[in-house]
Amino acid sequence: MxxxxxxxxxxxxxxxxxxxxxxxxxxxxxxxxxxxxxxxxxxxxxxxxxxxxxxxxxxxxxxxxxxxxxxxxxxxxxxxxxxxxxxxxxxxxxxxxxxxxxxxxxxxxxxxxxxxxxxxxxxxxxxxxxxxxxxxxxxxxxxxxxxxxxxxxxxxxxxxxxxxxxxxxxxxxxxxxxxxxxxxxxxxxxxxxxxxxxxxxxxxxxxxxxxxxxxxxxxxxxxxxxxxxxxxxxxxxxxxxxxxxxxxxxxxxxxxxxxxxxxxxxxxxxxxxxxxxxxxxxxxxxxxxxxxxxxxxxxxxxxxxxxxxxxxxxxxxxxxxxxxxxxxxxxxxxxxxxxxxxxxxxxxxxxxxxxxxxxxxxxxxxxxxxxxxxxxxxxxxxxxxxxxxxxxxxxxxxxxxxxxxxxxxxxxxxxxxxxxxxxxxxxxxxxxxxxxxxxxxREVYATTGPRMTVRLFGGFDFTEEDWRGDWVGAGYTRGVPMGGKLVDQGKAPTFLISALKDPEGAHLDRVQIVKGWITADGVLHEKVHDVVWSDMDERRMTGGKVPAVGDTVDRETATYANTIGAPELRAVWTDPDYREGESAFYYVRVLEIPTPRWTLYDAVRFGIELPAEAMADAVAQERAYTSPIWLGPADPAPRAERQAGWFARAWLRG
Structure with a gap:
């Protein structure tokens, strides 16, 4: 029992x-x-x-x-x-x-x-x-x-x-x-x-x-x-x-x-x-x-x-x-x-x-x-x-x-x-x-299968200059990685974001930050920000949206071409909607260009006909989700100390 x-x-x-x-x-x-x-x-x-x-x-x-x-x-x-x-x-x-x-x-x-x-x-x-x-x-x-x-x-x-x-x-x-x-x-x-x-x-x-x-x-x-x-x-x-x-x-x-x-x-x-x-x-x-x-x-x-x-x-x-x-x-x-x-x-x-x-x-x-x-x-x-x-x-x-x-x-x-x-x-x-x-x-992230390399750091003084030096070291020494928490300092947080394509996979369409926050009166909000995307000069944002990246998938052969998208996307992004005292979280979502799903590979390999509903879902934009970075007041006990509590107990027991 x-x-x-x-x-x-x-x-x-x-x-x-x-x-x-x-x-x-x-x-x-x-x-x-x-x-x-x-x-x-x-x-x-x-x-x-x-x-x-x-x-x-x-x-x-x-x-x-x-x-x-x-x-x-x-x-x-x-x-x-x-x-x-x-x-x-x-x-x-x-x-x-x-x-x-x-x-x-x-x-x-x-x-x-x-x-x-x-x-x-x-x-x-x-x-x-x-x-x-x-x-x-x-x-x-x-x-x-x-x-x-x-x-x-x-x-x-x-x-x-x-x-x-x-x-x-x-x-x-x-x-x-x-x-x-x-x-x-x-x-x-x-x-x-x-x-x-x-x-x-x-x-x-x-x-x-x-x-x-x-x-x-x-x-x-x-x-x-x-x-x-x-x-x-x-x-x-x-x-x-x-x-x-x-x-x-x-x-x-x-x-x-x-x-x-x-x-x-x-x-x-x-x-x-x-x-x-x-x-x-x-x-x-x-x-x-x-x-x-x-x-x-x-x-x-x-x-x-x-x-x-x-x-x-x-x-x-x-x-x-x-x-x-x-x-x-x-x-x-x-x-x-x-x-x-x-x-x-x-x-x-x-x-x-x-x-x-x-x-x-x-x-x-x-x-x-x-x-x-x-x-x-x-x-x-x-x-x-x-x-x-x-x-x-x-x-x-x-x-x-x-x-x-x-x-x-x-x-x-x-x-x-x-x-x-x-x-x-x-x-x-x-x-x-x-x-x-x-x-x-929580220094981890999810993907739907592709092995994209994604890094996220949050801080308050990151700039484009950081890319010219040891930006990873800067992320750890002047900020926190994915899974960490920033203590509100009365100014907007800034994020270092880097995404590399799967070496054996598809190019990247875009990188987004998903923000969620709560106001003093308890109302919850969310907003998805397109931070950086491929071909930004040609794909200009209109009406608050980035145009679709396109689709190179050949449904007859279950193939695609990396003639669209980008192999790497990176950005320094500052929250434009920051309000002092509002607790928030930020996580990155990375989208690939459209690629065939296993169902389309099967349809071509075995010569089967997919029903219309399945065919409509036979091409997808694979993705990655990072762990969030949280923003809020200082914790009563430091977050690292709380997370390491069990480590301390283990050490004390030998």
């Missing part, structure tokens, strides 16, 4: 098992420690690291039921650049390896679907489990149907009792978890490739998505002292209790990453606490500390903004199609009144409102992207997309047209899936500690 006491007790129950029979694990831990010690730590982050913090393997109940037969080791090999064979027999390889990876298999039922599949039929007494067992053995289609039923049962709290039975669960989970932790320690190559321990906490009241990925800073010696925390029952406070207990018991670090707020039906970013009461300063502070970053974009849609909430933003709609119907299993349909609690821009504004009332901003989060792929393959590339699950891999030529519903309701199709995204991290070195710490300080 879930509950704060269960989280703490669970730590004690498994602590005695933590290091049993782990001589090999200790050797790997020592090897990793020695390798980490040899990695040079830069004064400031010099390059961006690319990764996926949300990948599922055959240890996830839904991934296995959907047909995934690749495990964590194949996932690690693929992410570091090796060629593997997918579950459907297709050769798969990234054109560029990733720098880091979090395998985030579901904590609920970890490895359970494989055990059910392998179980002798005569020993399965529960009729529902026996039927699911038979369906998985009958055909891939029936196996996917069994998982759809399981998702519906989890959403409606009607899972078979035998599936909930804790007898043997800890033992089975311990075996899988320990093997996984030893594996990622073995693949850890500090300075080159970093796997981090994690799992997905799958809270889903009524089918409404309140999922989080939990990510650890530590290796086997600490993470083996706990088991992944179950999430179906909630509330989320219990997860935070688990994280508190982990840090207190081990001296390690853990953070949680909410995702798919667009499928929460308004519950992810509420104005209340988890019990429906007024949000207190303590609750707001705890949420901000425990959840420093949010997954802004992934395969199941984009959560940055929505046209209903931002009608004056011409680029607010991205990846919405299909996901606006309702929650994850479509057990509850979507209403416009729910949208404000789902999208990140509105949540950032709500954070200002709560801060004005309580003194603490619960939604001072950074933004990352990740895949949420259930194929063990962390790819967000449009021309190399291996799908959400094996029923959506490129071996299925008409995958773009196939129903792809996660529950048993109908309404979503393959073409609704996005190919992205990725997490971009400005870390001082490619190590677990440096990647984790960058996320804690």
């Amino acid at each position: 879930a509950g704060s006491k269960t989280g703490v007790v669970g730590l004690a129950l498994v602590a005695s098992l933590a290091l049993a029979g782990c001589d090999g694990a200790e050797r790997e831990a020592q090897r990793a420690a020695d390798a980490e010690a040899a990695v040079e730590i830069a004064e400031f982050p010099q390059q961006v690291l690319w990764g996926d913090t949300h990948l599922h393997t055959d240890n996830s109940i839904d991934a296995f039921g959907f047909g995934t037969r690749l495990g964590p080791e194949e996932a690690l090999k693929f992410a570091r650049g090796d060629e593997v064979t997918s579950s459907t027999g297709v050769k798969a390889k990234l054109s560029r390896p990733l720098d880091f990876l979090v395998i985030a298999d579901h904590s609920d039922g970890l490895g359970a679907m494989r055990r059910l599949y392998d179980a002798p039929r005569l020993l399965i007494r529960d009729p529902t489990l026996r039927r699911w067992h038979d369906m998985m053995h009958e055909s891939p289609e029936q196996s996917q149907r069994a998982v759809a039923e399981l998702i519906d049962a989890a959403a409606t709290d009607s899972l078979p009792e035998a599936f909930r039975d804790p007898e043997g669960r800890e033992e089975n989970m311990r075996e899988i978890w320990d093997a996984h932790l030893r594996l990622i320690d073995r693949y850890y190559q500090p300075g080159e490739f970093t796997p981090l321990a994690g799992f997905e906490y799958t809270l889903m009241p009524g089918g409404n998505n309140l999922h989080r990925v939990v990510m650890f800073r530590d290796g086997y010696a600490r993470t083996s002292q706990v088991l992944p925390y179950p999430g179906l029952q909630g509330p989320v406070d219990d997860l935070w209790d688990y994280m508190d207990a982990y840090e207190e018991a081990t001296g390690g670090g853990a953070l949680a990453i909410p995702h798919n707020s667009n499928l929460s039906n308004g519950l992810m970013f509420e104005l209340t606490d988890s019990q429906g009461g007024p949000m207190s300063a303590d609750y707001a502070r705890r949420r901000a500390m425990r959840e420093p970053v949010v997954e802004a974009t992934q395969i199941k849609g984009d959560s940055e903004s929505h046209p209903f909430l931002s009608p004056n933003d011409e680029f607010a709609s991205f990846g919405d199609a299909g996901w606006e119907l309702g929650n994850l299993p479509l057990t509850e349909r979507k209403a416009d009144t729910m949208l404000a609690g789902e999208y990140l821009r509105e949540a950032l504004k709500r954070g200002l409102s709560i801060e004005q009332r309580t003194g603490v901003n619960p939604y001072a989060f950074g933004m990352i992207g990740s895949t949420d792929s259930h194929t063990s393959l962390a790819t967000a590339d449009e021309d190399n997309f291996f799908g959400k699950h094996t029923g959506n891999e490129p071996a299925i030529e008409d995958r773009a047209l196939e129903p792809q519903d996660l529950g048993t309701e109908v309404g979503r199709f393959g073409w609704h899936y996005m190919a992205g995204g990725y997490a971009a991290v400005w870390a001082r070195a490619n190590t677990r500690a440096e990647i984790f710490d960058a996320m804690m300080r």
Whole structure:
């Protein structure tokens, strides 16, 4: 059962098992420690690291039921650049390896679907489990149907009792978890490739998505002292209790990453606490500390903004199609009144409102992207997309047209899936500690797949002259990077913004700053500023808008040309609407020129005809979202001190 006491007790129950029979694990831990010690730590982050913090393997109940037969080791090999064979027999390889990876298999039922599949039929007494067992053995289609039923049962709290039975669960989970932790320690190559321990906490009241990925800073010696925390029952406070207990018991670090707020039906970013009461300063502070970053974009849609909430933003709609119907299993349909609690821009504004009332901003989060792929393959590339699950891999030529519903309701199709995204991290070195710490300080950004290099610094005295010298050093010494806070000095803030195209991708259309602010009377506002764009002399702003960049995509061949746009855009921008005393946030959105989506590549490759609705969405402007920089009064405790609080506790415990 879930509950704060269960989280703490669970730590004690498994602590005695933590290091049993782990001589090999200790050797790997020592090897990793020695390798980490040899990695040079830069004064400031010099390059961006690319990764996926949300990948599922055959240890996830839904991934296995959907047909995934690749495990964590194949996932690690693929992410570091090796060629593997997918579950459907297709050769798969990234054109560029990733720098880091979090395998985030579901904590609920970890490895359970494989055990059910392998179980002798005569020993399965529960009729529902026996039927699911038979369906998985009958055909891939029936196996996917069994998982759809399981998702519906989890959403409606009607899972078979035998599936909930804790007898043997800890033992089975311990075996899988320990093997996984030893594996990622073995693949850890500090300075080159970093796997981090994690799992997905799958809270889903009524089918409404309140999922989080939990990510650890530590290796086997600490993470083996706990088991992944179950999430179906909630509330989320219990997860935070688990994280508190982990840090207190081990001296390690853990953070949680909410995702798919667009499928929460308004519950992810509420104005209340988890019990429906007024949000207190303590609750707001705890949420901000425990959840420093949010997954802004992934395969199941984009959560940055929505046209209903931002009608004056011409680029607010991205990846919405299909996901606006309702929650994850479509057990509850979507209403416009729910949208404000789902999208990140509105949540950032709500954070200002709560801060004005309580003194603490619960939604001072950074933004990352990740895949949420259930194929063990962390790819967000449009021309190399291996799908959400094996029923959506490129071996299925008409995958773009196939129903792809996660529950048993109908309404979503393959073409609704996005190919992205990725997490971009400005870390001082490619190590677990440096990647984790960058996320804690929110020096991260999201992309929908392309690997654009984006930097953002905020200060009060940046000028064009800074570009002629060490502008990165100036950004850190005279300002704050993305994720930081500026203390209001009675004058308008100025921002250094730099964006470079993906070296293997498309040119850039424009760079925008999205500003949100709150006035003294509590009224919230937002405005999107076009800061710099390609061909500014020819594309002159008229009526407050920059003309469209154009479109070079050939729909017949699924190709495009970098004959429009720019390879690099940079600017120094000062807020023209600054008012002293008004708290605000600023984040950068970078847009590429139009390029083909995976659906258009499929249509050309396999000779399929997309329906009109899908064809209209077959070309898109991929994008990046930085973590915000906040502007406001000085905090009671310095922000860096609050963010580093857990580091201090860890150091004191040795």
